[in-house]
Amino acid sequence: MFAEAQSDPALSKEVFEAEETRLRTALLKAQYRQLKREDRGLLIVVAGIDGAGKGATINLLNEWMDPRHIHTLAFGEPTHDEQERPPLWRYWNEMPAKGKTGIVFGSWYLPLLREAARKKPRAQRLTEYVDTINRFEASLTADGIQIIKLWYHLSAKAQAKRTKNLLSNPETAWQVTEADRKVQKKYDRICQAGDTVIRLLNAPHAPWTVIPSADEHMRAVCTAQTVLHALEQRPRAPKSQVFTASSETRRRSPDRFAQLDYSATLDKDDYESELSQLQGRLAHAVRSKAFAERSLVLAFEGQDAAGKGGAIRRVTHALDLRQVDIHPISAPSHHELAHPYLWRFWRRLPRQGRIAIFDRSWYGRVLVERVEGLASSAAWRRAYGEINDFEHQLAGHGAIVLKFWLAVTPAEQLKRFRERERSPFKNFKITPDDWRNREKWNLYTQAANDMLARTDTDDAPWHLIAANDKRHARVQVLRDIVTAMEKTL
Amino acid sequence: MFAEAQSDPALSKEVFEAEETRLRTALLKAQYRQLKREDRGLLIVVAGIDGAGKGATINLLNEWMDPRHIHTLAFGEPTHDEQERPPLWRYWNEMPAKGKTGIVFGSWYLPLLREAARKKPRAQRLTEYVDTINRFEASLTADGIQIIKLWYHLSAKAQAKRTKNLLSNPETAWQVTEADRKVQKKYDRICQAGDTVIRLLNAPHAPWTVIPSADEHMRAVCTAQTVLHALEQRPRAPKSQVFTASSETRRRSPDRFAQLDYSATLDKDDYESELSQLQGRLAHAVRSKAFAERSLVLAFEGQDAAGKGGAIRRVTHALDLRQVDIHPISAPSHHELAHPYLWRFWRRLPRQGRIAIFDRSWYGRVLVERVEGLASSAAWRRAYGEINDFEHQLAGHGAIVLKFWLAVTPAEQLKRFRERERSPFKNFKITPDDWRNREKWNLYTQAANDMLARTDTDDAPWHLIAANDKRHARVQVLRDIVTAMEKTL
Numbered sequence: 001m002f003a004e005a006q007s008d009p010a011l012s013k014e015v016f017e018a019e020e021t022r023l024r025t026a027l028l029k030a031q032y033r034q035l036k037r038e039d040r041g042l043l044i045v046v047a048g049i050d051g052a053g054k055g056a057t058i059n060l061l062n063e064w065m066d067p068r069h070i071h072t073l074a075f076g077e078p079t080h081d082e083q084e085r086p087p088l089w090r091y092w093n094e095m096p097a098k099g100k101t102g103i104v105f106g107s108w109y110l111p112l113l114r115e116a117a118r119k120k121p122r123a124q125r126l127t128e129y130v131d132t133i134n135r136f137e138a139s140l141t142a143d144g145i146q147i148i149k150l151w152y153h154l155s156a157k158a159q160a161k162r163t164k165n166l167l168s169n170p171e172t173a174w175q176v177t178e179a180d181r182k183v184q185k186k187y188d189r190i191c192q193a194g195d196t197v198i199r200l201l202n203a204p205h206a207p208w209t210v211i212p213s214a215d216e217h218m219r220a221v222c223t224a225q226t227v228l229h230a231l232e233q234r235p236r237a238p239k240s241q242v243f244t245a246s247s248e249t250r251r252r253s254p255d256r257f258a259q260l261d262y263s264a265t266l267d268k269d270d271y272e273s274e275l276s277q278l279q280g281r282l283a284h285a286v287r288s289k290a291f292a293e294r295s296l297v298l299a300f301e302g303q304d305a306a307g308k309g310g311a312i313r314r315v316t317h318a319l320d321l322r323q324v325d326i327h328p329i330s331a332p333s334h335h336e337l338a339h340p341y342l343w344r345f346w347r348r349l350p351r352q353g354r355i356a357i358f359d360r361s362w363y364g365r366v367l368v369e370r371v372e373g374l375a376s377s378a379a380w381r382r383a384y385g386e387i388n389d390f391e392h393q394l395a396g397h398g399a400i401v402l403k404f405w406l407a408v409t410p411a412e413q414l415k416r417f418r419e420r421e422r423s424p425f426k427n428f429k430i431t432p433d434d435w436r437n438r439e440k441w442n443l444y445t446q447a448a449n450d451m452l453a454r455t456d457t458d459d460a461p462w463h464l465i466a467a468n469d470k471r472h473a474r475v476q477v478l479r480d481i482v483t484a485m486e487k488t489l
Numbered sequence: 490m491f492a493e494a495q496s497d498p499a500l501s502k503e504v505f506e507a508e509e510t511r512l513r514t515a516l517l518k519a520q521y522r523q524l525k526r527e528d529r530g531l532l533i534v535v536a537g538i539d540g541a542g543k544g545a546t547i548n549l550l551n552e553w554m555d556p557r558h559i560h561t562l563a564f565g566e567p568t569h570d571e572q573e574r575p576p577l578w579r580y581w582n583e584m585p586a587k588g589k590t591g592i593v594f595g596s597w598y599l600p601l602l603r604e605a606a607r608k609k610p611r612a613q614r615l616t617e618y619v620d621t622i623n624r625f626e627a628s629l630t631a632d633g634i635q636i637i638k639l640w641y642h643l644s645a646k647a648q649a650k651r652t653k654n655l656l657s658n659p660e661t662a663w664q665v666t667e668a669d670r671k672v673q674k675k676y677d678r679i680c681q682a683g684d685t686v687i688r689l690l691n692a693p694h695a696p697w698t699v700i701p702s703a704d705e706h707m708r709a710v711c712t713a714q715t716v717l718h719a720l721e722q723r724p725r726a727p728k729s730q731v732f733t734a735s736s737e738t739r740r741r742s743p744d745r746f747a748q749l750d751y752s753a754t755l756d757k758d759d760y761e762s763e764l765s766q767l768q769g770r771l772a773h774a775v776r777s778k779a780f781a782e783r784s785l786v787l788a789f790e791g792q793d794a795a796g797k798g799g800a801i802r803r804v805t806h807a808l809d810l811r812q813v814d815i816h817p818i819s820a821p822s823h824h825e826l827a828h829p830y831l832w833r834f835w836r837r838l839p840r841q842g843r844i845a846i847f848d849r850s851w852y853g854r855v856l857v858e859r860v861e862g863l864a865s866s867a868a869w870r871r872a873y874g875e876i877n878d879f880e881h882q883l884a885g886h887g888a889i890v891l892k893f894w895l896a897v898t899p900a901e902q903l904k905r906f907r908e909r910e911r912s913p914f915k916n917f918k919i920t921p922d923d924w925r926n927r928e929k930w931n932l933y934t935q936a937a938n939d940m941l942a943r944t945d946t947d948d949a950p951w952h953l954i955a956a957n958d959k960r961h962a963r964v965q966v967l968r969d970i971v972t973a974m975e976k977t978l
Contacts, residue, residue, distance in 0.1 A: 021913060024913075024914030025913040027914075028914055028917050032917070055809075055810050058810060059802055059805060062802070062815075063798075063802060064914070066917055067798065067815070067817060067848075068817040068819060072810060072815065074809075074810040074811040074813075075811060076809075076811040076812075079569075079570070079840070080568075080569040080570065081568070081569065081570050105811065106811060169765075171769060172765055173769070174768070174769035174772045174773060174807075175769075175772075273660060276658075276660035276661055277660055279663070280659075280660065280661075280662070280663035283663045283664075284663060309552075309556065313551070313552060316548060317548060318663075320563075320565075321544050321547060321561060321563035321594050322564060322565035322594065322595060323565075324563075326551075326556070326561065328556060328557040330557060333824075334823075335822075335824050351568070359556075424510060424513075424514040425510065425513030425514045425516075425517055425553070428517050428521070428555055
């Protein structure tokens with residue numbers, strides 16, 4: 001893998017200067033062309049041997065390209081804030097908008113590289129890391145974020161020489177940190193780890209390039225050429241179906257709505273007593289010590305006028321307002337559209353000890369966006385796997401994830417629509433869109449059934465609730481939350 | 490202040506139901522009207538006696554208005570993240586966009602209320618808090634954010650009765666927290682504190698309203714009426730000149746540019762040696778333990794082609810990329826324009842132990858926005874005070890704030906423009922705007938002189954640097970940073 005770079009090739013000053021003019025001119029042109037595209041961004045992952053000049057190269061790219069449109073995303077040890085969310089949160093959170101270029105330093109490869117550099121790497125950990133990275137990169141590239149990965153390499157001899165030179169001059173000695181000295185001793189293991197990682201994750205849609213780094217001219221030219229090539233090339237879609245086999249998403253789903261008992265009701269006295277008791281248990285659960293290291297993520301979906309808002313208010317009544325965030329989800333803004341689909345949900349993940357309630361959610365991709373043709377067939381079919389993966393990461397980090405579908409019958413919906421229209425202060429809730437969606441009842445039902453069949457997981461179960469009777473539905477929602485909380489905590 | 494509320498007035502069910510219809514209908518209309526306005530938002534600050542039903546009222550507003558456009562901002566104890574920035578950061582950071590309504594719970598009044606509720610409030614602390622709040626609210630309201638403040642009040646008797654009622658029923662007893670029981674004992678002191686705070690900060694542009702809260706109907710109607718009144722009213726601009734006397738901003742400023750020695754140069758050998766030494770000292774300073782509890786904020790301004798980018802790269806060369814964020818500042822986006830002017834800078838403040846470099850900065854308000862007429866005369870005149878206040882808060886929280894103006898002469902600028910035009914990879918840096926700005930040289934110089942005269946403070950000093958010789962300027966920038974860092978740490 002490193003054979004060429006190991007020989008520490010160099011470029012003469014003359015060759016470099018000629019190349020510099022050509023590359024800078026071409027890079028700027030390509031960068032400006034990319035800026036005009038709202039469907040495409042570039043992430044450059046920077047890794048490699050310490051002392052190979054990664055920092056200098058990032059400075060160089062900022063000098064050679066227009067730095068106003070480059071984001072340098074350099075990550076160190078996770079902050080408190082970051083530790084309270086799944087490991088990939090920090091990268092989602094800082095994801096540059098499409099059109100822009102992001103340079104990632106301290107990337108999602110760090111834990112994998114550390115594991116691979118152990119004396120005895122643990123096979124299972126390696127597999128987990130590789131799997132997570134594979135899905136992450138496949139999801140990003142499928143959604144318009146091109147990824148290239150650069151490994152800066154030089155020989156052990158060149159590394160030692162560079163350190164010696166810097167140390168010999170008191171003016172430059174400060175550039176050698178304590179960490180740099182340690183790394184030298186581990187040179188072989190780091191090379192070995194790099195080799196493993198590159199072999200395991202060198203996908204055509206997110207390729208690795210080894211940059212010979214002993215000579216700064218060679219390093220600069222190779223870096224610029226690789227970036228230029230990526231900007232000029234049409235990005236490649238992930239080949240492997242990382243998320244779902246297409247046969248899977250074409251299978252007919254059972255109709256779970258037909259199996260519901262819509263006649264369930266609850267009388268007013270029972271309702272008030274049960275509701276209060278359940279709210280009390282929920283209040284107790286979220287104040288418990290065990291919950292301080294977890295979080296609660298609730299997603300509410302359902303037909304229009306199924307009573308999501310009323311159910312959510314019965315939940316929040318039991319909660320301290322300082323502990324909960326309610327996120328009403330509607331069509332993405334221009335700003336949100338310039339990012340991968342799940343970005344706006346990743347950014348809203350609660351820290352530990354907190355609750356996030358989504359009034360409509362990331363399931364819009366496989367419901368409204370599918371039915372209304374707002375997402376391509378490939379995009380919404382892929383979304384089942386992406387969503388399962390998203391929720392798996394949440395649950396894996398200790399979040400309790402529950403999803404509710406409040407289900408009403410067409411007749412009950414019609415009754416509520418009419419009531420809303422008649423009320424001077426509820427008619428804002430009914431729009432021509434609601435009537436249009438109602439005409440597509442069967443399409444939405446099919447989409448919902450497919451969703452239930454493909455995303456009802458142990459990590460994040462669906463609760464399908466008959467909601468023709470509001471009292472019954474509200475108590476059922478509370479009961480499901482309380483049961484899950486008490487079981488987990 | 491609380492005379493009326495103290496009598497715990499109530500509303501009959503009949504009156505309430507008639508009012509409910511009227512108020513909900515009117516609130517929704519007013520809310521939708523507000524949504525269409527991009528120049529105006531509403532913040533509702535909620536405070537008052539514990540157990541007065543603040544939480545229930547927030548739920549009610551979310552039910553009575555369209556909750557998709559209401560943001561409930563409930564703050565508890567500051568998080569790690571928040572503690573690493575000045576106290577007002579959390580409120581700036583969560584500021585809803587114009588058009589929207591924000592309900593603030595756990596607001597900027599908390600520290601003041603706590604102080605006022607002490608057995609012996611410390612006069613100086615009170616004054617500081619009042620002053621900070623005054624400036625904050627004046628700045629927001631002048632920038633289109635209307636503020637109303639609600640104090641929920643009930644008598645001690647009603648408070649005790651409410652607690653007793655809740656406790657007597659096992660289904661509702663959970664609603665009474667440990668904190669609630671303590672608060673009862675402190676009833677008088679909290680009333681006293683509320684009275685003080687309301688008297689001190691009841692400005693016409695950000696008025697307090699006392700809401701009688703013993704009866705839930707009365708509480709709901711008074712809240713809705715107050716919010717409705719605010720939405721229907723034309724917001725009032727802050728009357729008092731909180732920030733600057735207009736005479737002050739009309740005074741002629743000295744021409745500091747004329748006093749610079751533009752002939753200063755540095756030869757290449759001296760440059761390289763001095764630069765390396767200074768970079769070493771900077772690297773040492775930012776790695777020091779003392780810096781872990783501080784932060785560094787650098788703002789770079791200057792004429793076009795004065796060499797800001799090159800100077801910044803010489804600074805970052807000394808820094809660990811994971812420690813620094815570079816923020817190139819250009820015209821605000823649509824999203825940023827929907828917030829008060831300083832919002833986008835507040836959001837970019839570094840946490841402790843970190844460095845933020847602004848390539849152009851918040852001074853755009855009194856430079857390009859003034860000269861090009863993008864900000865009203867009132868807005869940019871007010872900005873001097875707002876900026877001084879912003880930087881004062883930064884410095885007060887331990888940030889080291891330095892501002893650089895790189896100054897070139899018209900002749901040197903022309904030379905650099907021509908060079909840029911000739912270079913195939915530098916001509917992106919020169920646009921028709923640059924030539925147009927050059928024609929307004931004198932206007933920009935006057936704006937810069939006014940800025941230097943009004944914002945060169947101990948908290949955040951300006952460094953005016955002759956930059957006709959790039960080497961001289963770069964070394965001078967580094968030297969100023971190193972001197973300030975070493976002096977402070």
